[in-house]
């Protein structure tokens with residue numbers, strides 16, 4: 038039931054999914070009151086956002102609070118209204134979609150029923166795990182859980198073949214850990230070590246809730262932890278996961294079955310409803326080897342404990358109160374420092390939106406779209422694309438051959454704006470049971486029949502389908518499809534406002550559009566060609582020049598100290614930092630070249646542009662969240678997304694002449710990378 042991450046693995050987006058809560062309309066566009074006691078050259082992010090940050094403390098149920106969370110709150114409220122309406126829809130077949138939404142929402146809000154059921158919704162799966170007597174049983178059980186939408190050890194889903202991008206094939210992606218990533222198991226530093234003990238205690242607590250005496254729960258937790266430690270050894274690091282060459286491994290089903298039989302490739306290929314499988318893209322070959330060895334050699338009783346724990350742990354947000362509380366206590370309180378659980382309605386509408394994406398999305402776009410949005414945003418896309426094309430043509434460091442290919446790729450880059458042209462058909466989905474049962478049914482249905490479900494394997498990539506729903510506040514670039522996706526939810530204030538000035542819209546949504554466009558040419562994206570195939574189109578000389586320029590960005594971010602002694606990883610965050618840098622550069626120039634001049638002097642307008650852009654990232658964040666994200670997130674923290682970029686942009690210095698050598702973040706011209 039963890040899912041959801043699957044379709045977002047390769048794509049590079051604007052931010053990670055965030056946890057949040059209710060209340061407050063984000064209002065119109067952000068009006069920033071700068072703090073004049075902070076010099077713009079010392080910390081522009083703080084200069085712009087300090088006043089807002091002081092007056093917007095983090096609500097107890099959030100780990101951060103900022104522009105994105107405010108808009109997510111509005112979307113949540115919209116989803117609640119939609120769910121409440123659907124709750125009252127009755128029997129007519131024409132409203133089946135809304136009936137399903139109503140059923141799901143009702144089951145999620147039935148706290149008394151959920152509490153009374155305890156772990157009953159998992160009893161069949163727990164019995165299956167309990168009945169494992171052989172290696173064959175073990176393989177069968179892990180594949181059965183995958184087919185039910187509860188894959189624990191890996192993600193298995195359909196995506197474009199990176200070497201033949203018009204065809205969908207299965208991808209196999211590492212999973213199976215309870216802590217954020219492998220580094221928490223293999224590094225015993227001051228940031229990570231404290232979490233190891235807390236995680237062991239959490240595992241023991243789950244066993245206690247399942248009725249084990251304390252001593253046994255603790256012993257079983259030690260076994261589960263040791264299993265995870267072994268799995269973690271073979272996991273790719275977060276930096277390795279960003280390497281398209283390492284993570285593209287198209288292997289035949291026959292080879293996989295011969296070399297790693299314990300995983301059960303034939304059984305995966307035979308999941309009911311799957312299209313024909315001949316090859317699989319193995320994202321992390323080292324993990325496949327490690328997992329296969331463990332499945333073949335670790336004691337069966339250890340595996341049973343592992344599966345039992347992970348099944349219950351991953352389902353616990355949808356089980357009775359003690360399980361839900363324990364889930365919160367570790368995954369939100371300890372990991373992110375959040376003080377209180379989100380209200381139930383919010384937990385339910387988010388889950389509903391996650392597993393019934395298109396079903397909810399179709400209703401959402403019917404009610405919550407400004408008719409002007411799509412056309413206006415398309416205009417901004419066009420102007421940024423034009424600006425990017427011109428700038429590539431004029432680059433002094435790139436040769437003509439590479440330029441021609443780059444411009445071809447840019448021209449071919451797709452843009453999906455608003456919502457899909459084709460919606461997933463949910464007519465085969467039956468809901469009726471418990472909340473956890475409905476979640477299971479919806480997850481299993483989506484795995485097979487979703488927008489890009491396993492039933493599409495072997496077939497063509499359909500350009501009309503979307504892999505995320507329109508009600509998600511997110512945007513991304515998908516390299517294997519060479520396309521940008523902008524759900525309608527993010528095309529709202531403060532990111533885009535049909536009533537706002539161009540300076541505001543270009544500074545915000547324009548930056549995000551430029552960000553996603555740049556991803557097609559960042560250190561990862563540039564390795565894919567115009568058709569989305571992993572195919573090098575750069576001359577060796579231009580590739581080397583690009584890498585030298587990006588090395589300056591790596592060094593720059595390596596020096597940012599997020600918390601005392603904790604520095605950003607410039608390699609992990611490189612793609613996002615390049616996209617932020619390119620994105621703001623493109624948005625600025627597109628705005629200057631396209632938009633009607635505002636009613637204020639040009640230099641004041643330029644200042645307003647950079648202030649609008651910086652205000653988009655304003656946020657207050659709990660220290661635990663900051664620490665965890667700095668260790669795992671390929672996106673830099675919001676203040677560095679602003680400050681890391683601005684001081685590299687010449688026009689920023691022209692707009693803020695008071696930024697001078699000697700200011701804390703002033704960068705000498707020779708230290709500023711020049712890329713796009």
Ligand SMILES: [Zn+2]
Nearest residue numbers: 049050051616
């Ligand atoms: Zn991004």
